[in-house]
Amino acid sequence: MSLPAIDEARMIEFLSGLLNTPSPTGLAEAGIRYAQDAFAALPGAELRLTRKGGLLVRFPGESSAAPCALTGHVDTLGAMVKQIKPNGRLMLTQLGGYAWNTIEGEGCRVFTAEGKSIRGSILLMAASTHVYGKKLSDTPRTEETMEVRLDERVFTAADTEALGIRVGDYVAFDPRVEVTNGFV
Numbered sequence: 001m002s003l004p005a006i007d008e009a010r011m012i013e014f015l016s017g018l019l020n021t022p023s024p025t026g027l028a029e030a031g032i033r034y035a036q037d038a039f040a041a042l043p044g045a046e047l048r049l050t051r052k053g054g055l056l057v058r059f060p061g062e063s064s065a066a067p068c069a070l071t072g073h074v075d076t077l078g079a080m081v082k083q084i085k086p087n088g089r090l091m092l093t094q095l096g097g098y099a100w101n102t103i104e105g106e107g108c109r110v111f112t113a114e115g116k117s118i119r120g121s122i123l124l125m126a127a128s129t130h131v132y133g134k135k136l137s138d139t140p141r142t143e144e145t146m147e148v149r150l151d152e153r154v155f156t157a158a159d160t161e162a163l164g165i166r167v168g169d170y171v172a173f174d175p176r177v178e179v180t181n182g183f184v
Contacts, residue, residue, distance in 0.1 A: 032053060032074055034074070035055055046058040046059075077095065078096065079103075079173075080092065080093050081148075081168060081171065084160050085147065088155055089149055106173050108173050108174060110171050111172065116164050118151070122146060122148055123149055
């Protein structure tokens with residue numbers, strides 16, 4: 001049996017769409033729906049959602065003598081609101097394993113229980129070198145020193161709560177998907 005030709009443009013379009021779909025661990029339903037819609041369009045695909053929300057896709061082959069299985073996941077690294085600080089900024093807890101310095105300066109979206117999406121930036125609490133001097137480079141990047149500054153006019157915890165943000169809300173990092181010379 002010969003393998004089918006890969007439609008590279010279609011594959012890149014699919015990957016770009018999936019990667020641009022916010023789906024942090026625990027909030028991967030949108031990524032699952034995106035994959036489900038894409039696989040449903042393929043001839044012969046048999047789809048089923050598991051009780052836990054996973055997607056099973058089966059392509060019957062010419063023979064069942066040598067079945068083949070592939071697995072994957074659509075959830076991404078992310079965070080969860082751990083605390084709304086008195087100044088209205090957010091303390092995060094990690095979803096997945098990463099070093100805190102790898103998300104410094106990233107844009108993000110906070111997803112509220114009511115379905116709102118609110119933009120913000122992940123920064124060190126002492127992020128300005130001309131205000132904090134050497135403290136900027138000397139401060140370890142940890143859960144306690146990093147925070148989300150919302151792209152909203154908030155100055156107190158009550159201001160942030162008025163937006164609908166609560167402890168336990170999911171935070172997705174901007175994916176920054178780029179396609180260059182066929183590389184995603």
